[in-house]
Amino acid sequence: MRKFILKLTSTTVVIYLLLSGLQLIIDFYLKKDSCCNNNTWHHIFEGEVQAEVVVLGTSRAEVHYDTQIIKNITGLKTYNIGLSGTHYNLLKIRWKSYLNHNKKAKILVLDYNSLLDSESLFNKFQYLPYLNTNEYGEVAKGVDKDYYFEKFIPIYKYRGYKMNVYNQIKSLSNPDFCSNNVNGYVENDINWIQKDQLSFNKIIKRDKAKDIFSVKNYKKGLAVLREIIRDCKANNIKVIFVESPSYYKSSEYMAFNKKGINSIIRKISMDNEIKYYNFSKDSLCFDKGNFYNSMHMNKVGVGVFSKKIAEILNKEK
Amino acid sequence: MLFNSLNFALFFILIFILYWFVTNKSLKLQNILLLVSSYVFYAFWDWRFLFLLIFSTLLDYYSGIKISNAKNESSKRFWFWLSISVNLGFLGIFKYYNFFVTSFADLFSNFGYVLNPKTLNVILPVGISFYTFHGLSYVIDIYKGKIKAERNFVDYGVFVSFFPLLVAGPIERATHLLPQIKKARKFDYETAVNGLRQILWGLFKKIVIADTCSIFVDDIFQNYYNYTGGTLILGAFLFSFQIYCDFSGYSDIAIGVAKLLGIDLIINFKMPYFSRNIGEFWRRWHISLSSWFRDYVYIPLGGSKGSQFKSIRNILIIFILSGFWHGANWTFIIWGLLNALYFIPSFLMKNNRKYVGNSFQSGFLSKIKEVFDIFITFGLTTFAWIFFRSNTLTDAVGYLKGIFKPSDFFNIHTALTYEVSIRPLFISIFIFLIIEWYYKNEEVIFTKSCDTRTATFFKYICYIFVIISILLSIRNQSTSFIYFQF
Numbered sequence: 044m045r046k047f048i049l050k051l052t053s054t055t056v057v058i059y060l061l062l063s064g065l066q067l068i069i070d071f072y073l074k075k076d077s078c079c080n081n082n083t084w085h086h087i088f089e090g091e092v093q094a095e096v097v098v099l100g101t102s103r104a105e106v107h108y109d110t111q112i113i114k115n116i117t118g119l120k121t122y123n124i125g126l127s128g129t130h131y132n133l134l135k136i137r138w139k140s141y142l143n144h145n146k147k148a149k150i151l152v153l154d155y156n157s158l159l160d161s162e163s164l165f166n167k168f169q170y171l172p173y174l175n176t177n178e179y180g181e182v183a184k185g186v187d188k189d190y191y192f193e194k195f196i197p198i199y200k201y202r203g204y205k206m207n208v209y210n211q212i213k214s215l216s217n218p219d220f221c222s223n224n225v226n227g228y229v230e231n232d233i234n235w236i237q238k239d240q241l242s243f244n245k246i247i248k249r250d251k252a253k254d255i256f257s258v259k260n261y262k263k264g265l266a267v268l269r270e271i272i273r274d275c276k277a278n279n280i281k282v283i284f285v286e287s288p289s290y291y292k293s294s295e296y297m298a299f300n301k302k303g304i305n306s307i308i309r310k311i312s313m314d315n316e317i318k319y320y321n322f323s324k325d326s327l328c329f330d331k332g333n334f335y336n337s338m339h340m341n342k343v344g345v346g347v348f349s350k351k352i353a354e355i356l357n358k359e360k
Numbered sequence: 361m362l363f364n365s366l367n368f369a370l371f372f373i374l375i376f377i378l379y380w381f382v383t384n385k386s387l388k389l390q391n392i393l394l395l396v397s398s399y400v401f402y403a404f405w406d407w408r409f410l411f412l413l414i415f416s417t418l419l420d421y422y423s424g425i426k427i428s429n430a431k432n433e434s435s436k437r438f439w440f441w442l443s444i445s446v447n448l449g450f451l452g453i454f455k456y457y458n459f460f461v462t463s464f465a466d467l468f469s470n471f472g473y474v475l476n477p478k479t480l481n482v483i484l485p486v487g488i489s490f491y492t493f494h495g496l497s498y499v500i501d502i503y504k505g506k507i508k509a510e511r512n513f514v515d516y517g518v519f520v521s522f523f524p525l526l527v528a529g530p531i532e533r534a535t536h537l538l539p540q541i542k543k544a545r546k547f548d549y550e551t552a553v554n555g556l557r558q559i560l561w562g563l564f565k566k567i568v569i570a571d572t573c574s575i576f577v578d579d580i581f582q583n584y585y586n587y588t589g590g591t592l593i594l595g596a597f598l599f600s601f602q603i604y605c606d607f608s609g610y611s612d613i614a615i616g617v618a619k620l621l622g623i624d625l626i627i628n629f630k631m632p633y634f635s636r637n638i639g640e641f642w643r644r645w646h647i648s649l650s651s652w653f654r655d656y657v658y659i660p661l662g663g664s665k666g667s668q669f670k671s672i673r674n675i676l677i678i679f680i681l682s683g684f685w686h687g688a689n690w691t692f693i694i695w696g697l698l699n700a701l702y703f704i705p706s707f708l709m710k711n712n713r714k715y716v717g718n719s720f721q722s723g724f725l726s727k728i729k730e731v732f733d734i735f736i737t738f739g740l741t742t743f744a745w746i747f748f749r750s751n752t753l754t755d756a757v758g759y760l761k762g763i764f765k766p767s768d769f770f771n772i773h774t775a776l777t778y779e780v781s782i783r784p785l786f787i788s789i790f791i792f793l794i795i796e797w798y799y800k801n802e803e804v805i806f807t808k809s810c811d812t813r814t815a816t817f818f819k820y821i822c823y824i825f826v827i828i829s830i831l832l833s834i835r836n837q838s839t840s841f842i843y844f845q846f
Binding site: 198 | 380547553784824827833
């Protein structure tokens with residue numbers, strides 16, 4: 044029995060070390076700058092977001108703020124750290140990583156639409172190389188039941204992502220394969236299609252049935268928002284609230300439900316002397332040609348909107 | 361509690377510690393521990409059916425003693441038939457009642473009589489087919505005077521409900537398992553290491569191959585009418601691997617777990633997809649069930665002794681019974697019948713026992729022929745599996761018609777291949793076959809009778825590959841084993 048336990052323990056240790064080594068190698072490649080879709084994370088963790096203006100928010104931030112246009116008009120280096128499918132409660136990972144590893148910006152544009160809490164990590168694959176960071180751990184252990192297994196069992200975190208890992212590493216030698224990403228801004232040069240209309244109708248139906256805009260569903264997101272504002276104060280970063288355009292039918296539907304959120308945002312902006320720019324009734328919202336779905340603008344809409352934002356930033360700087 | 365779950369891992373570690381470090385001084389205590397842990401294991405599925413298991417165990421235990429003590433033939437026969445009929449009665453009610461009443465109603469409706477039979481809304485107690493067969497063989501063996509009745513209830517209870525084999529076999533015999541339960545067990549290093557190897561290989565088969573195949577198989581069989589012939593053949597091919605890896609994976613884990621407790625269970629699979637004819641396939645596939653039917657049905661019916669007509673009748677009976685054992689559905693019966701039809705020609709030509717040994721014949725041409733035979737046998741079994749997997753006979757026929765649909769045969773895709781790549785699965789299956797082939801003549805996987813340097817190197821490469829594959833394939837929710845439903 045003694046021999047068995049000794050052999051079992053030593054074999055486990057050897058295998059554990061081997062797998063940990065393999066994981067380090069895979070993570071090393073996944074963290075690379077040229078690795079598709081993950082380079083914003085790379086820039087954040089490597090302290091390469093040396094920008095004067097930083098944009099934070101969900102997918103609406105990620106695809107609405109053209110960093111190049113803003114820079115051209117304002118002369119301020121801009122970086123978009125918006126993150127698709129991630130609401131404020133989980134955006135904390137992005138924010139804290141940025142704050143802890145980079146030179147602080149002068150202005151933070153906080154794009155908000157709803158403050159709904161995400162229940163799970165969207166596109167978890169993007170976080171895999173950063174699973175052992177404090178920024179990830181602090182937030183993820185509350186929403187991810189596999190957090191500890193993935194942290195302590197090497198290789199385990201890649202399960203279900205075999206092809207993603209393979210494709211990401213493959214993309215290192217083929218950058219054309221990557222999506223269009225400039226300083227975090229993801230361009231979408233596409234038009235509204237009927238499928239999006241159908242999914243919009245579905246969202247309306249779903250949200251009505253669920254009453255998702257009740258306060259209990261954005262408690263954590265609100266707390267994170269307040270924390271971000273506190274961080275900005277402490278680091279002398281000027282905050283601007285922006286509600287970027289969404290297609291008017293979606294705004295109409297959201298208007299009633301969002302009354303509560305808007306009043307909270309207004310109160311926060313007043314209490315903290317934060318400028319609040321609401322584009323939910325902007326002329327951009329009434330033309331389908333500016334959108335590729337009800338909540339997201341395409342390249343045409345973003346071009347106009349980014350100029351408007353740049354003008355605001357010119358006043359604020 | 362599934363073998364491929366964290367719950368089971370924790371449960372087993374606890375049992376292992378109690379078994380070898382706390383109760384190891386007393387065989388009685390060890391057996392009590394095994395019985396209690398087996399009941400706890402079973403209660404995890406559905407505690408209500410635990411009473412059925414205990415009742416069935418008590419009945420066979422008591423009947424065994426009564427048969428042994430019987431002073432006259434009629435008393436002996438009474439207790440024998442009581443046990444047989446109650447056991448089969450339970451199986452009939454829980455597993456076959458609905459099938460029979462609806463089949464009779466369908467039959468009558470063909471003659472214009474509309475019957476509305478009452479069906480039972482009950483779920484099938486997990487493992488009932490397995491533990492019932494344990495009990496049946498025990499009582500039959502006592503009745504035939506092959507063994508003596510077991511007087512110790514705990515020992516008998518462990519024989520029937522030993523947790524590694526309780527829910528999906530292997531179907532053990534009292535002659536093999538009971539003596540081991542009654543004998544003091546010593547921890548043996550080699551046996552334990554072999555046990556761990558088998559657990560590892562079983563987990564690989566289940567998690568890496570079977571569970572991944574099931575993603576595609578479920579979609580293809582569910583939506584067969586949308587897919588091309590090529591995709592349907594792919595679905596059938598993947599199901600062949602799914603069913604084998606799921607079931608033999610379970611058996612490997614069960615045998616491995618038992619080995620860690622110092623108990624040797626019978627081998628249930630011997631790399632059946634390398635069989636060179638159907639006769640050999642059935643000597644390698646679900647061995648514990650095939651041998652059960654051979655010993656308790658086929659041979660008592662006369663086996664192959666007697667007229668050719670009788671022999672063919674007996675073959676048909678055991679294959680159809682074997683199909684029916686899997687479930688109350690015509691698809692299983694047709695599956696059994698198909699296998700009988702595959703088997704009968706080689707039986708008539710007397711070459712069903714042609715391939716009894718493991719090794720391939722020498723000579724290049726013979727080897728080529730044997731490889732060809734392997735492909736043919738695999739093709740035939742895969743064809744039969746289509747019936748086994750389909751929900752109804754109509755689906756099975758629809759599936760087969762779909763294979764021969766002329767349009768776009770080579771356009772192989774499923775809705776899922778857009779989301780889940782099938783490439784890693786093909787690579788895993790390919791490597792899995794290489795490993796099985798390499799160890800095809802060995803009793804235990806990852807052990808070679810001649811331990812050369814190459815063999816040792818290959819073994820460690822296999823370990824690393826298997827462990828990485830398992831870690832990369834684990835799903836958030838452990839998936840059940842197919843044979844639990846039987």
